Amino acid sequence: MGRKGGNSRLKRQMAPSFWQIKRKERRFVVRSSPGPHQKQHSYPLAIVLRDILKVAGTLREARKVLHEGIIRIDGKVVYDYTRAVGLMDVIELVKTGQTFRLVPKDSRQLVPLPIDNEEKSSKLVRVTSKTTIKMNKLQYGFHDGKTVISDLKMSVGDSCRLELPQSEIKDHIKFQKGYSGLIIGGENAGGMGKIEDIKDGLFSLPKRVVVALSERSVELPVDKVMVVGEETPIIKVS
Numbered sequence: 001m002g003r004k005g006g007n008s009r010l011k012r013q014m015a016p017s018f019w020q021i022k023r024k025e026r027r028f029v030v031r032s033s034p035g036p037h038q039k040q041h042s043y044p045l046a047i048v049l050r051d052i053l054k055v056a057g058t059l060r061e062a063r064k065v066l067h068e069g070i071i072r073i074d075g076k077v078v079y080d081y082t083r084a085v086g087l088m089d090v091i092e093l094v095k096t097g098q099t100f101r102l103v104p105k106d107s108r109q110l111v112p113l114p115i116d117n118e119e120k121s122s123k124l125v126r127v128t129s130k131t132t133i134k135m136n137k138l139q140y141g142f143h144d145g146k147t148v149i150s151d152l153k154m155s156v157g158d159s160c161r162l163e164l165p166q167s168e169i170k171d172h173i174k175f176q177k178g179y180s181g182l183i184i185g186g187e188n189a190g191g192m193g194k195i196e197d198i199k200d201g202l203f204s205l206p207k208r209v210v211v212a213l214s215e216r217s218v219e220l221p222v223d224k225v226m227v228v229g230e231e232t233p234i235i236k237v238s
């Protein structure tokens with residue numbers, strides 16, 4: 001019979017360029033399972049535990065740690081070692097009391113940023129979809145796969161601060177000029193500055209945004225920038 005399940009392995013040479021792994025050590029590495037984040041913009045949880053946070057020395061040890069139920073993602077216990085973790089996800093190591101938020105930094109898409117216990121119940125998400133459902137209610141989809149029904153008037157590109165683990169919206173940040181924007185992809189990933197201008201898209205060009213960095217301004221597609229606050233970020237992102 002043919003194989004029905006997907007392959008959980010990925011050739012190391014084919015892994016996303018931002019993965020911090022030894023590409024010539026072995027042939028294969030764990031593949032992210034379909035889930036909240038796209039494969040090209042996420043890590044499998046086992047890779048984070050073994051290669052980045054160093055809480056496990058092997059894949060077997062990483063799976064054992066997860067089996068103990070001491071790893072939480074966004075406030076919920078996770079057991080799946082292939083679970084995709086990505087931008088702004090909060091990873092909590094219950095036994096050691098350490099908590100990390102995955103953020104862009106120094107041109108890398110995802111870097112674990114240590115955060116305090118007061119911050120582990122907050123997560124910043126970007127609005128990626130807006131749909132009208134029954135009773136004329138609005139359902140919003142976020143970059144991490146979560147969806148929320150809300151009476152707030154938001155637009156695609158705006159950001160929200162969610163209260164974890166129930167994913168309740170606590171703050172709404174409009175994507176507009178004068179606010180602080182965090183670059184979440186490309187060679188400028190991790191850069192943060194004021195949004196100077198938002199340019200409408202053309203037939204051959206997507207909608208773009210101009211962000212003022214410390215020494216220069218850069219123009220990027222809007223999906224590469226996440227608004228994080230008015231004057232300063234409302235949560236720790238760098």
